[in-house]
Structures are given as C-alpha cells and as structure tokens.
Amino acid sequence: MSIDIKTMNVEPKRQTFAHVARRLGSDTTASRYEEGVYDLQATTHFHYRPIWGPEYWTFDEGRTAIKMKDWYVFKDPRQFYYGTYTVTRANMHQTTDRNFAFEEKRNMLANIDEAWREMIVRYLIPLRHYEWGANMNACAVSDAGYGTALTSAMIFTTGDRLGIAQILSRIGIALSEGDGELLDQAKQEWMEADAWQGVRKAIEDSLVVKDWFEVLLAQFLVMDGMVYPLVYNHFDTEGQKHGAASLSILCEFMVDWNTEHNRWVDAVVKAAVKESDENRALLSGWYGKWRDIMSEALQPQAAMVLGDGGEAVLNEVCEQLDARASKLGLTL
Amino acid sequence: MTPPRKKKMNLKQRYALMTRGLDWETSYQKMDDVFPYDTFEGIKITDWSKWEDPFRLTMDAYWKYQGEKERKLYAVLDSFAQNNGQLGISDARYVNAIKLFLTGVTPLEYQAHRHFAHLGRHIRGVGPRVAAQMQSLDELRHAQTQIHTISHYNKYFDGFAEFPHMHDRVWYLSVPKSFFDDACSAGPFEFFTAISFAFEYVLTNLLFVPFMSGAAYNGDLATVTFGFSAQSDEARHMTLGIEVIKFMLEQHPDNLPIVQKWVDKWFWRGHKVLGLVAMMMDYMLPKRIMSWKEAWEIYFTQAGGALFEDLSRYGLRVPKYADIATEEAEHISHQNWAIFYQYTQAAGFHTWLPNDEEMGWLSEKYPNTFDKYYRPRFEMWREMEAKGERFYNNALPQLCQTCQIPMGYTEPGDPTKIGFRDSVYKGERYHFCSDGCKDIFDDEPEKFSQAWLPVHQIFQGNCGGADLSDVLKWYHMDQGVDNMDYTGSPDQKQWDAWQAARKKVAG
Numbered sequence: 109m110s111i112d113i114k115t116m117n118v119e120p121k122r123q124t125f126a127h128v129a130r131r132l133g134s135d136t137t138a139s140r141y142e143e144g145v146y147d148l149q150a151t152t153h154f155h156y157r158p159i160w161g162p163e164y165w166t167f168d169e170g171r172t173a174i175k176m177k178d179w180y181v182f183k184d185p186r187q188f189y190y191g192t193y194t195v196t197r198a199n200m201h202q203t204t205d206r207n208f209a210f211e212e213k214r215n216m217l218a219n220i221d222e223a224w225r226e227m228i229v230r231y232l233i234p235l236r237h238y239e240w241g242a243n244m245n246a247c248a249v250s251d252a253g254y255g256t257a258l259t260s261a262m263i264f265t266t267g268d269r270l271g272i273a274q275i276l277s278r279i280g281i282a283l284s285e286g287d288g289e290l291l292d293q294a295k296q297e298w299m300e301a302d303a304w305q306g307v308r309k310a311i312e313d314s315l316v317v318k319d320w321f322e323v324l325l326a327q328f329l330v331m332d333g334m335v336y337p338l339v340y341n342h343f344d345t346e347g348q349k350h351g352a353a354s355l356s357i358l359c360e361f362m363v364d365w366n367t368e369h370n371r372w373v374d375a376v377v378k379a380a381v382k383e384s385d386e387n388r389a390l391l392s393g394w395y396g397k398w399r400d401i402m403s404e405a406l407q408p409q410a411a412m413v414l415g416d417g418g419e420a421v422l423n424e425v426c427e428q429l430d431a432r433a434s435k436l437g438l439t440l
Numbered sequence: 441m442t443p444p445r446k447k448k449m450n451l452k453q454r455y456a457l458m459t460r461g462l463d464w465e466t467s468y469q470k471m472d473d474v475f476p477y478d479t480f481e482g483i484k485i486t487d488w489s490k491w492e493d494p495f496r497l498t499m500d501a502y503w504k505y506q507g508e509k510e511r512k513l514y515a516v517l518d519s520f521a522q523n524n525g526q527l528g529i530s531d532a533r534y535v536n537a538i539k540l541f542l543t544g545v546t547p548l549e550y551q552a553h554r555h556f557a558h559l560g561r562h563i564r565g566v567g568p569r570v571a572a573q574m575q576s577l578d579e580l581r582h583a584q585t586q587i588h589t590i591s592h593y594n595k596y597f598d599g600f601a602e603f604p605h606m607h608d609r610v611w612y613l614s615v616p617k618s619f620f621d622d623a624c625s626a627g628p629f630e631f632f633t634a635i636s637f638a639f640e641y642v643l644t645n646l647l648f649v650p651f652m653s654g655a656a657y658n659g660d661l662a663t664v665t666f667g668f669s670a671q672s673d674e675a676r677h678m679t680l681g682i683e684v685i686k687f688m689l690e691q692h693p694d695n696l697p698i699v700q701k702w703v704d705k706w707f708w709r710g711h712k713v714l715g716l717v718a719m720m721m722d723y724m725l726p727k728r729i730m731s732w733k734e735a736w737e738i739y740f741t742q743a744g745g746a747l748f749e750d751l752s753r754y755g756l757r758v759p760k761y762a763d764i765a766t767e768e769a770e771h772i773s774h775q776n777w778a779i780f781y782q783y784t785q786a787a788g789f790h791t792w793l794p795n796d797e798e799m800g801w802l803s804e805k806y807p808n809t810f811d812k813y814y815r816p817r818f819e820m821w822r823e824m825e826a827k828g829e830r831f832y833n834n835a836l837p838q839l840c841q842t843c844q845i846p847m848g849y850t851e852p853g854d855p856t857k858i859g860f861r862d863s864v865y866k867g868e869r870y871h872f873c874s875d876g877c878k879d880i881f882d883d884e885p886e887k888f889s890q891a892w893l894p895v896h897q898i899f900q901g902n903c904g905g906a907d908l909s910d911v912l913k914w915y916h917m918d919q920g921v922d923n924m925d926y927t928g929s930p931d932q933k934q935w936d937a938w939q940a941a942r943k944k945v946a947g
Contacts, residue, residue: 116941118524120595121934126602126916143591144584147604148550153892155618158625160477166624167554190581191510191588198507201500240462247573250557256550260584263557263576270459270570271499277458287449288457299464312468 179255306405488565
C-alpha cells in the first residue's frame with residue numbers, strides 16, 4: 109500500500125546566494141563549504157588605515173608579493189568549514205584519548221628502554237615548542253592573509269598546532285609519570301641544546317618574516333615537510349628497536365593530521381604557482397632559501413637520533429620534499 | 441604489573457603545563473620584533489604571567505564540545521529546511537529582521553575572526569593569545585553558522601542574496617562596517633576594550649537577546665537554535681572581556697585614563713550602532729518581545745550599573761554620556777524607523793507603517809514620547825499613503841562623520857530639534873549628530889576624517905552614477921524586489937499565496 113502524504117509544494121526562488129552562483133557559473137545547489145567561504149571577506153571601501161600599520165588597509169592584497177586574480181582558487185580539498193572541521197578533529201582526538209587510556213592502564217610506556225626514554229625527551233618533547241611556532245605562523249597567515257578560503261583554513265591549522273603541542277605535552281607528562289619535570293627538561297633542550305638551535309633559529313626567523321605567503325610556504329611546505337617525515341617516520345622507526353612501539357600509537361594523530369594537511373598545502377602552493385611565472389619564481393626562491401636553512405638545521409637532530417645513518421636519512425627526506433615541490437611546479 | 445602511582449595535578453597546573461609552558465623568550469630575534477604591536481598604545485604590562493585564564497580549555501576539549509554543538513545545530517538546520525520551516529514563522533515581515541542581521545552583522549563576525557587572529561598572533565602573553573585564537577575560531581563559526589542558518593531563507597525570500605557585496609557598499613551598512621573597521625584599525629588593547637569589553641561584555645545582550653528572542657517569539661526555529669548554540673561561546677567571550685579590563689587596570693595605574701577613554705568611546709560607538717537593533721525590536725518584529733527602552737533598562741542601566749560599580753574599585757567610572765544614551769532610549773528606535781521609512785527606495789529590506797495595534801503597543805511602552813512626538817508623524821504618513829501620496833525623501837541625507845547615521849537625531853532635552861555639531865580639521869568642516877560623536881572625532885581627527893561616507897561618495901560619482909537606479913544597480917539591489925514597502929513586495933505576494941494554499945490543504 110502506498111501512502112500519499114499531503115504536502116504543500118513550495119518552490120524556491122533561488123538555490124544559493126548570488127555571489128556563490130556567480131562563482132559556480134549558475135544558480136545551482138551550493139555546498140555548505142561554498143556558502144560559508146566564498147566572498148565572505150570585505151574587499152573594498154575600508155574606512156580607516158590601521159594605526160598599527162598604515163601602509164596597508166585592514167585586508168589588503170599588498171601584504172604579500174604573490175599576486176592572484178582570484179583569491180578563492182585556494183579551495184580547501186578537505187572542504188572544511190567550522191562544523192566539518194571540529195567534528196573531524198573531535199573524532200580524531202577520540203581515538204587519541206582511547207590510546208592514551210589504553211596505554212596508561214597497561215603502563216606501556218614503561219616498556220621503552222631507559223636510554224631511549226631520554227632520547228624521546230631530547231628529540232620529541234621539545235617539538236611542542238616547534239608546534240607553538242607553527243601555531244603562531246598559522247595565526248599570522250589567518251590574520252594577514254587574503255580571502256576567506258585561506259584565512260579560515262589557517263585558523264583551523266592554528267587550532268591544530270596548539271592541539272598537537274598539547275598532545276606532545278601529554279606524552280611528556282605521561283613519561284614523567286604525571287608531572288611536568290620532563291617538559292621543563294625538554295624546554296631546556298629547545299632553548300639551549302646545540303641540536304635544537306638551528307630549528308629554533310629558523311622558527312624565530314620565520315616569526316619576523318613580513319610576507320605572509322613566504323611564512324605559509326616556509327612553515328607548512330618546507331619545515332613541516334622535513335620535520336614530520338623525519339620525526340614521525342624515521343625517528344619513530346628507530347624507536348621501535350628500543351621498545352617504543354607504544355609511543356608510535358600516541359603519535360598517530362600527528363601522522364594522520366600531516367597526511368591530511370599536506371593535501372591542503374599542496375593545493376595552495378600548486379594554485380599559486382600555476383597563476384603566473386612571477387609567482388613561481390618567488391615561491392621557488394623562498395623554497396630554496398628555507399630548504400637550505402632547514403636541511404642544515406636538522407643535521408644535528410638526525411645525527412643525534414640516528415647516529416651515522418642520520419645524514420643519509422635526512423638526504424632522503426630532502427630529496428622526497430624536492431620531488432614533491434617539483435611536482436607542485438616549483439623550480440629547484 | 442601494577443602501574444606506579446601517578447602524581448596528581450590539579451586542572452590549573454595541568455593547563456599551565458599544557459599551554460602556558462609552550463611559550464619561550466626568543467633570542468635569535470628580539471621579542472619586540474616578534475611582537476611589534478603590543479606596546480605603542482601606552483598600555484603598561486609589567487607581568488604577563490599574572491593573567492588568569494578565564495577558561496582552561498585545551499584544544500581537544502574545544503574540538504569535542506564545539507563538534508558536539510555543531511552536530512546538533514546542523515541536524516536542526518537540515519530538518520528546518522526539509523520541513524519548510526519558513527512556513528512556520530509569525531509573518532513574512534519578520535524575515536526583514538534577519539535580512540538586517542545577515543547584511544549588517546554576519547560580515548562583522550568574519551572581521552572579528554580576522555582581528556582576533558591578529559591578537560592571537562601578536563599579543564605577547566600566551567594566556568590572552570590562546571584565548572584570542574579560540575575566539576577567532578568561534579567568530580568564524582558564528583559567521584558560517586549564520587550563513588548556513590539563513591541560507592534556507594535566501595532560497596525563498598529576497599534581500600539576502602548579495603549580502604557581502606551590499607555590506608561593502610550600502611549606505612546604512614557603513615554604520616556597522618565602520619564601527620568594526622574602527623576597532624580593527626586600532627591597537628590590540630583598544631580592540632580588546634572595544635570588542636571584548638564594551639561590545640561583548642557591556643552591550644552584547646542588547647544585540648543577542650533581541651535577535652534571538654525575536655527569532656523564538658516569531659517561530660524562527662533555525663535562528664533560535666543558532667542562538668542557543670552560540671550562547672556558550674558568547675559566555676566565554678564575555679569572560680575574556682572582563683578579564684582583559686581587569687588585567688589592564690591591575691597591571692599599572694597609568695593604564696586607567698587610557699582605558700577610560702576607550703570605554704567612553706566604545707560605549708558611545710556601540711550605543712549608536714545598536715540603534716539599528718532598537719528599531720528592529722520596536723518596529724520589525726510582528727511578535728514583540730519587549731521594547732528597546734525596557735531592554736536598555738535591564739541590560740544597560742541595571743546590569744551595566746552593577747558592573748561599573750564593581751569596576752569602580754579600579755577607578756573606572758560609568759561611560760561618559762551614559763545618561764544621554766539612556767534618555768535617547770526613548771527616541772532612537774522611532775527616529776531610526778522613520779529614516780528607513782523615508783528612504784525605503786534605497787533599503788535592502790522592506791518597510792511598513794505600524795498598524796493600530798502596534799501603535800497601541802508603542803504608546804504603552806513609550807508613554808513619555810510615542811504619542812507626543814512619533815505617532816502624529818506615522819499617522820500623517822498613513823494618511824498620505826491612503827491618498828496615494830506615499831512620502832519618499834528624495835534628498836540624500838547628511839551623515840554624521842563618526843557614526844555615519846543620517847543626522848536625524850534630536851537634541852538632549854528637546855525632541856523637536858535636530859542636533860548638529862561640527863569641528864574644523866585641516867581647513868575642512870566635519871559634521872556630527874551628537875557631542876559623543878564629536879568628542880570621538882576631536883580625539884582622533886586624522887583617523888575619522890578618512891571615513892568612506894556613502895552620501896559623499898554618491899555625490900562624488902563613485903557609486904555607479906547620479907540616479908537612484910544607477911546606485912541601486914551598483915548596490916546589486918533589485919528595484920521593486922529587494923527594496924520598498926512590504927505591501928506589494930514579491931515577499932508579501934508569496935507569503936499570502938502560501939497562506940492561502942495552507943488553508944486549502946487544511947481543508
């Protein structure tokens with residue numbers, strides 16, 4: 109038997125907002141990402157020059173040397189708007205929470221060799237400060253960047269990097285069996301140990317870079333493009349030999365996050381390079397500059413953790429990043 | 441194997457380790473180069489570590505709470521769309537209130553996202569920096585959830601479709617836009633005072649409660665769900681606002697006069713912007729919640745009074761001209777609606793005259809002013825309408841250089857006389873609606889002389905042309921569809937057709 113539910117037929121006048129329809133080419137159903145992002149940023153008729161920097165308007169294309177006809181070509185392949193972003197991260201972190209609980213219950217971190225535990229305090233826990241630097245850089249792009257497509261994605265990354273810094277802090281607290289002693293030690297490593305000074309200098313130098321697109325490229329393509337594979341792949345593999353399989357599980361969030369975030373980074377860099385030869389030249393120049401800085405800065409790290417094999421591994425990481433950069437259209 | 445005994449940390453210690461300890465004193469670059477903006481305003485901070493984190497929210501907890509709220513909100517929005525929730529509102533006139541909200545307020549939420557990112561990067565103390573970052577995320581949330589909530593209305597009603605384009609151009613939308621541009625172009629501590637304290641703490645209830653209760657009273661389930669969902673964010677933002685003020689005042693006695701000047705300025709700026717909300721409350725809601733005057737009494741006179749009494753121990757006093765603003769609460773909604781009625785041809789929402797019942801309500805709520813000053817005007821316009829001579833004001837109005845509202849406000853103490861003030865700066869004369877607006881200009885003439893005043897721009901030929909139709913085209917305002925009176929509008933015709941069809945279905 110079929111039931112005929114009586115309803116009123118109510119026809120919509122339009123499917124989406126006019127500015128969204130113009131971008132889609134016609135008035136057709138738009139996604140929540142498209143409606144939540146397209147053209148949301150004001151573009152004209154600003155009233156007052158910022159007293160903290162009168163050379164630009166509040167939102168100003170001139171804050172980077174990169175030129176784009178349309179700043180909304182930087183679409184997020186993840187289609188993140190606030191709702192999908194928070195739900196995705198909440199789900200990811202639920203797994204992280206379970207892993208922490210699982211390991212704490214079984215005291216699994218105690219299985220790590222004593223010497224390797226010390227190594228973790230030297231190579232992994234100080235990264236919470238690296239993440240904090242990345243948090244500041246993401247926030248800087250969200251502040252100074254142009255167009256909602258970029259600024260919304262970058263405030264999500266700002267939250268991500270604070271979240272990752274806090275996961276690393278939790279690992280440090282778990283390793284010190286509940287207090288902050290190891291965090292203090294790790295901070296001292298970050299501030300004073302020779303092995304970290306190159307990376308810390310690179311981060312501090314990036315914090316004063318004026319061109320926000322250079323900041324984006326330096327932090328999220330180059331620095332992350334070396335640090336993440338080196339630490340969460342190669343150093344982690346080394347750790348397995350020293351009973352640190354339990355640590356790998358606690359770092360899974362970072363591995364998954366990085367894979368996902370790279371899709372965004374690659375889409376952005378690719379679109380900027382494709383726009384013009386001028387952009388390609390600028391981005392390639394920045395890439396070369398930061399690649400050289402970071403490949404040198406990470407040498408003592410690689411040597412500290414991997415010993416004699418460190419150099420080869422770091423070279424491999426750099427080669428893979430170069431290959432990725434070439435694929436994005438950068439000239440090496 | 442039994443796990444070793446864990447050392448216990450309380451929440452505050454744990455939060456400090458997880459968050460506050462992340463920061464470091466840079467040595468390869470000077471701290472003043474890494475944080476170039478947080479000293480020039482003259483606010484003295486001697487010890488950032490004295491900052492008390494008002495909510496110790498780690499990122500994982502933030503994702504969890506916010507993600508949960510989003511799941512619930514979008515479930516309601518989906519159901520609202522599927523069930524044609526727009527049919528359940530009190531009357532289609534109500535929709536004009538949310539047109540004003542989407543074109544006037546939503547773009548400001550985006551601006552807030554950006555400028556809290558500015559503070560989240562540039563404030564030296566890690567505590568307020570993290571709070572600003574989370575607020576930047578929240579503000580983006582509000583912009584996007586508002587768009588997603590109102591998206592369904594846009595499919596069925598006019599006046600929504602071009603909201604970002606209009607926000608950057610339309611004459612009355614320069615009032616909220618310039619308000620926020622003013623805050624974003626100020627230094628970080630002034631922004632905190634302007635937005636986190638004056639707006640989010642002192643005045644927010646006067647924006648939020650009218651719109652969200654208005655939605656609830658008028659059957660707008662989507663907007664009221666958004667409102668409830670945003671409420672816990674707003675509570676965090678208010679807490680940040682009061683913490684910032686106390687922190688500045690506790691850090692150094694020299695901060696007091698600076699903060700007082702900002703509180704005076706931003707109270708007055710906020711009061712003028714909220715005049716649009718006053719008009720919405722008293723004239724645009726088919727089912728009214730309370731009058732603007734009542735709202736002002738509860739949320740400013742009483743709540744604000746208690747707040748400033750509490751802050752008097754720091755030497756902070758009630759904002760200058762608070763008494764004038766309270767007197768204006770008797771007038772502002774009537775004067776604003778009269779402006780929009782006269783300029784309906786250039787408004788992106790529909791206007792109408794209050795009917796008898798509504799005028800009765802206004803007389804009751806405004807016994808001192810409505811019958812004496814405003815009813816006669818509306819009755820005269822009603823008579824003119826009946827004779828087919830609906831009144832349009834075809835002269836462009838003079839705008840106040842500071843608040844950018846047409847100069848239609850009356851003198852304190854004399855509601856029959858329009859107020860005019862002026863100042864000369866670099867040989868040019870600038871005009872103001874009030875002493876409050878003149879004081880703000882006189883304190884920063886270089887800044888306020890830059891204002892992009894819509895009427896001046898039209899006269900200078902920068903807005904599409906000399907005729908109204910040229911300007912409307914430039915606004916992307918569809919003549920006879922988006923503008924003019926509700927009566928006779930496509931919105932009204934459609935609504936009436938729906939009502940007729942419903943009667944038929946109901947049999």
